[in-house]
Amino acid sequence: MAATSPLGAISAEVTALNDYAAVRYTNIAFLTFMVFDHIITFETEVAKIWTLQWRLPKVLFLVNRYVIPPMLIFDGYRLSMIFRNLCVALSQSGPHGTVETILIVRVLAICGHRKWVRNFLVTAFLCAMAAWITLSSKIMTKTTGSPGGILFPGCLYSAPKYFFAAWIPPVAFESTIILITLYYLSEYEWSHINLTLRVLARDSMIYFLIMFLVLLxxxxxxxxxxxxxxxxxxxxxxVIACVAAARMMMNIREVGDVDIEPLPAIEFRTPATTTMGDGEV
Known part of the structure; x- marks a missing residue:
């Protein structure tokens, strides 16, 4: 095997440094955006979310808002002194898991809380998370983390080549949710949908499409x-998952404060009929 020339080694180091800088500054930009968004929406959060009863949506919101971000910040910002045993591959399932649970509730509202849709979504979600955890566990056993030192501050990870497989389950689940949402939205006469459901559908579809593209x-x-x-x-x-989940829930709460005249039942093209009223999500 031919030895690597000094010039080739230097070129490889420069390339690695440039790649690291791209990842690091991208992370810092998104994390700064997350903190900024938290600050400018805090007043709305206090008024619209803190007043809710302690149910699943509120718990998921607070976990997504106050538990996940510190983990992301720890992993992404400069840490001048960091111990080796703290550099572990922190799970990325937290933000996606909480957001997907919130989205299941929203999709059920769009489809009229049909039982078979609920069972299908819950089963698909559990299968996706099980597959994600299984793949991630296998990958994590081959992943090592260590402080990067002065040249590469923060945590650096060395993962196996096949770690891309961990993204297949969430991409598949997002695709499923997009198709279900599009199908049921096509069943509505848009002009007859009340404002709450319009905001619900709009925010959900924007999130689905963005997250699908990002995960892909x-x-x-x-x-x-x-x-x-x-x-x-x-x-x-x-970061996108954290910010989007918070924004979607606050948007739907703000719409709930608007006085909306009740509308008659929404007729689907199928024989089944359901009524969509303004309710909390």
């Missing part, structure tokens, strides 16, 4: 990105 990009970058670039969108996808 994660899959391809993890597969073909070299060295540090393989993790380019991992933290940003979690």
């Amino acid at each position: 990009a994660n899959l391809f970058i993890a597969k073909w990105g070299h060295d540090f670039l393989g993790s380019l969108l991992i933290a940003p996808s979690s």
